[in-house]
Amino acid sequence: MKRELDATDNTILEALKADSRLSVRRLSETVHRSPTAVFERLRRLEDDGIIRGYTVKIDDEKLGRGFTVFCNVKLRRINAGIHETFAREMALMEEVTECYNVSGNYDYMLKVTVPDMQAYRAFITERLGNLDILETVTSVFVMSTVKN
Numbered sequence: 001m002k003r004e005l006d007a008t009d010n011t012i013l014e015a016l017k018a019d020s021r022l023s024v025r026r027l028s029e030t031v032h033r034s035p036t037a038v039f040e041r042l043r044r045l046e047d048d049g050i051i052r053g054y055t056v057k058i059d060d061e062k063l064g065r066g067f068t069v070f071c072n073v074k075l076r077r078i079n080a081g082i083h084e085t086f087a088r089e090m091a092l093m094e095e096v097t098e099c100y101n102v103s104g105n106y107d108y109m110l111k112v113t114v115p116d117m118q119a120y121r122a123f124i125t126e127r128l129g130n131l132d133i134l135e136t137v138t139s140v141f142v143m144s145t146v147k148n
Contacts, residue, residue: 003048003050011030011031012045015031016054021054027042067119069112069114069120069142070111070112070139071109071137072105072108073136073137074107074135075108075135076134078107086133096112097113098111
């Protein structure tokens with residue numbers, strides 16, 4: 001069920017997207033509402049599933065994983081079992097930070113973060129390429145991040 005958000009809800013969500021560690025008190029100052037009112041709005045946003053969790057933004061470069069690649073993957077065949085197998089394998093690969101089932105010319109789009117081109121080559125040849133359900137993999141290398 002879709003719920004309409006008002007300007008205050010949207011302001012709270014935008015503030016939390018920028019910094020998920022904001023206190024209720026700080027949020028209340030931002031939206032000019034009492035802490036109790038903001039707390040109730042947060043609870044409602046969480047209960048309705050609009051806020052699914054709170055996360056941290058990690059600098060992959062500082063962790064030695066600054067080389068980002070989007071892999072477009074086409075599978076040989078498509079059925080429920082193959083999709084389950086692929087999803088299970090992607091969950092095990094730490095280099096894959098995001099995985100989307102997409103429409104169009106490819107079946108999946110992966111976001112892969114590794115230290116450098118050599119590590120990406122090893123990932124493709126030793127990990128992803130060993131899946132016999134793959135037909136093709138097309139790589140798109142990120143030159144810079146404009147919006148994350």
